[in-house]
Amino acid sequence: MTEQIRDLAHLSHVEVLTPKPDESLHYFREILGMEVAGRSGDSVYLRCFGDYERSSLKLTAADHGGVGHLAYRTVSPEALARRVTALQAAGVEGEWLDGDVGHGAAYGFHDPDGHRIELFWESERYEAPPELRPSLKNQPQRYPGRGVGVRHLDHVNFLAVDPGENRAFLEANLGLRLTEQIMLDDGTEAGVWLASNQKSYDLTYTRDMTRTRGRLHHVAFFCDQREDVLRAADIFLEHGITMESGPHKHAIQQTFFLYTFEPGGNRIEVCAGGYLVFAPDHETVVWTQAERAKGQAWGMQTVASFHIKGTPSVPEEEALLADAGH
Amino acid sequence: MTEQIRDLAHLSHVEVLTPKPDESLHYFREILGMEVAGRSGDSVYLRCFGDYERSSLKLTAADHGGVGHLAYRTVSPEALARRVTALQAAGVEGEWLDGDVGHGAAYGFHDPDGHRIELFWESERYEAPPELRPSLKNQPQRYPGRGVGVRHLDHVNFLAVDPGENRAFLEANLGLRLTEQIMLDDGTEAGVWLASNQKSYDLTYTRDMTRTRGRLHHVAFFCDQREDVLRAADIFLEHGITMESGPHKHAIQQTFFLYTFEPGGNRIEVCAGGYLVFAPDHETVVWTQAERAKGQAWGMQTVASFHIKGTPSVPEEEALLADAGH
């Protein structure tokens, strides 16, 4: 066994685009319970109460939904340098950026499907202002007691025309590890779950049925307990937020999930549970087409929109939804 | 078996006195998540999201803590008349009042220890204003998503010089049923748990170790899930609210509890769980002195202050606490 690349520390933040910036901000701040950590240009930076960095969400006004970029922090400056060297050696186009609110120089590039990914090392450690100072010093910020109360950014799920191509790219160049996978009977990789650390995944690719490149399926935020997700469902209900699916338990990754659409049209998941990967030689769990036809862990059939809709929205979605009987 | 008196419907509301009305209001509204339902004179009326009546808490400015009165609603106007007749026949002094914010004419009297109790029938059914209108029409008000989120007033625990005397008075005159009891080796009733309906208790008397009359031990508000109580503990912690004891499970009544002191000095419990009494011929569960020495259900020893402190506070408490090694 060759020793693994372990240069990425964790998924740091994601930039979400929204055509309704005020309503989206209300969703993340008042309903999810996040705090504003900064503003710059057309962007508002938000944070979860467990974030040790300044921010895990950059919310940017745009004329459509989707993702601007996502960013991983590396385990060291040397690790960042190694990844940039590897990307360049592989002929991947990229460039250095000066940094952004909360972090230093970042190296940006695109995955094969066209999503923008950035890597950086220098990060501003969050110091809570007096009104957000926590009672327990091992917590970066006080628990909000407002809305859902999400602890940290959990994962991002991109749509891709070819998930397998992106999986191979990220394994080779970033050292992400494939923990679970859907392999159709014809050999197509319909979904790939990738991890940078002991969490069983932080980046997922599933097939874009509209065959459009660069789209987002969803962004997920973590709650400590499954009860938090049930309580979240009542909060979403009272705020008139559409819940697409859940709460239920995924068979894949065993995450307890609830999918909503934030006002900007992006699918946002609130999740809990799942498992940690302890094995350094973890064997990818491969799900067959027949196994996936069984629905979610406890039998719920997935709604058609979940397989079709992404952001930005594209006209092809309507035809596919019609075919699915919707 | 003689058929039981079943004239009281439920504990309706309690009037809590506070020397710090603004801070107390902040506690009930922002931390417990109650809503203001009215104001009158030195009083603010508050409600839980599950209250079908207008209000379950009357918070009144005073120069000390304690309880102004508690009130039961009867099952019918005839039932109210029957109880008044019974009280008068028993020689209990009382008088009719015109009513208060949220309810009609009430008959007021005092229990043997000197706490004021009122009975009434006419009640204003709560109609939520637009901003508090619930998504589910079988819920009186929207779930607040702010602070603890208590569903309803659960019970009141009075201190009394002689709990047994008050128990006998309430059984005979109001038809409250004794569901559980602490009986010391010398025959003293150290605690009595009384119920007006299927909830296993709504009014409790425990011994006042200072031998003062008319004091309050605590007022309790109900949460749906034990997880809500655990989450409440984090919220209290972040707000600097003193938690005297819990979360833990009571042996008596099996209530999952957490005791705090609101800024006015009154002990407020947030609770969940417990059991319903289905048996119409329920046999009182009698706990002996030895059984009570075992601590709470899961073994936690009760802190000394819990046995001694009440509101209004009296000087005798200090000596007793000193004796208990505090």
Next chain:
Amino acid sequence: MTEQIRDLAHLSHVEVLTPKPDESLHYFREILGMEVAGRSGDSVYLRCFGDYERSSLKLTAADHGGVGHLAYRTVSPEALARRVTALQAAGVEGEWLDGDVGHGAAYGFHDPDGHRIELFWESERYEAPPELRPSLKNQPQRYPGRGVGVRHLDHVNFLAVDPGENRAFLEANLGLRLTEQIMLDDGTEAGVWLASNQKSYDLTYTRDMTRTRGRLHHVAFFCDQREDVLRAADIFLEHGITMESGPHKHAIQQTFFLYTFEPGGNRIEVCAGGYLVFAPDHETVVWTQAERAKGQAWGMQTVASFHIKGTPSVPEEEALLADAGH
């Protein structure tokens, strides 16, 4: 306001018929965590850990699924006599039975749809054998720590050709109270939720789409916490038990539910949550056809089988399921 009839104490037990008695017994004992409380003829009597009576489930071998009878306990012997007098005055056919394992003389009759109902007063108070003796004396039996761990029988849902006719019958003759109701645009009562006590329902009738009389929709057992229902889902999954729907929250009654089919084909619900009815003058919550089209509380659409299948199974179900696209 006329004072209400309050002669029924609670739903006591239900007799479930099964063509697979051994497999059904395994389901209730090993998976739900109930205990065997007696045997007689082709029947096994089972109990939940919170039952103060001897048994809440009579499981009887038969050539098909369904319900043999359900039984209410009255609040007193006088109340029993009053109900029998009322039934007879209303011309309802019925007869006295000698009693059964765990209870004394019962009066049996049928609702308009043909389901058998029994009323009784004398009940055997459960005394746990040494191996099932509880640690807390206010609990009838030790918590099993095996399988789901259901606390008590919660409710029974009958199918009926005309729910409204049965509702009127039970209000008039037994004093059950209608807490919630589905009223279609054409005035049909598609579902009625009835309560004998402070629980918001213990007997429900919903339309039998096959227009067959006397069938069962489901029997429900209660768990203390929603987390118990989530945990139950994992247990059912590991035992290969079909989960038809859930866990999710009902809009009607707000019950957190999970529906399974026990091996005998009967639909069994595990539930938690819901609310208590405190108001003696509770106003029935009426749901319109449009409101019901919204799906469950958090948006899940109900699966077609839920509206069609009952026990005993009838051939008409297949045609209806085919129409529904299954």
Next chain:
Amino acid sequence: MTEQIRDLAHLSHVEVLTPKPDESLHYFREILGMEVAGRSGDSVYLRCFGDYERSSLKLTAADHGGVGHLAYRTVSPEALARRVTALQAAGVEGEWLDGDVGHGAAYGFHDPDGHRIELFWESERYEAPPELRPSLKNQPQRYPGRGVGVRHLDHVNFLAVDPGENRAFLEANLGLRLTEQIMLDDGTEAGVWLASNQKSYDLTYTRDMTRTRGRLHHVAFFCDQREDVLRAADIFLEHGITMESGPHKHAIQQTFFLYTFEPGGNRIEVCAGGYLVFAPDHETVVWTQAERAKGQAWGMQTVASFHIKGTPSVPEEEALLADAGH
């Protein structure tokens, strides 16, 4: 910043000694819900349902309680070689062992306080027998549905005469990272929490007040939800297992805990919650003497026995407990 040593993958297993092997086995299997994974000599090997390795607990008959050894798995064979080289270079005495049930060759040595630690790479991946095969293929074994249902070994807490000395040894030689620490006013390290991976700790040292070397404070097993720990408390209660402290939330590490004594006298914790360390440059959280005097997170004062008792038990404990007023 020098890049960190990251050669240990995770805490793999612990050997617990017991003078009552049958009763201890009953505790771990029937009450905690573990499964027997093998037997050899005087030892029984047990596993949690989430263990990807064969076993996480070796239970060995002995004339007293305590720990035989604990073992870490490395991230690769090269990592194992690097650690052995480092230990030898540091002059630490050690030797290779042939392996044990479930793993290959191990390198054994002692920490400065005298506890035995082993490192290994080759591990037997668990294949569940038919009766324990899970429904979800990403879970090593079916969820037991029996007793507490612990998912994995969480951490081991050793007692040590000088926690700081052991901390320095493990940082230098194994690359464990110090995530939290108690630093007394006189500069003594009273407690150190060390992590091999993203979990915030897997090995802890706290002061042995009896100044005996090589003892165990407790071994902890993880549950998915806090509700599992509450439910565990009821199960322990029904089995007559002594609960020393909890359920409550630790200030340090924020773990939701419940401490029991298994029949062999060893303290066993059931825990949930806590947090993950995402920061590669995590700064140690240092708690002062004054901060620790505040009790646990929600205010519970720690019982004296918790600070004094360990296994094997030593006579000095009695004098210390007497001093503490017990």
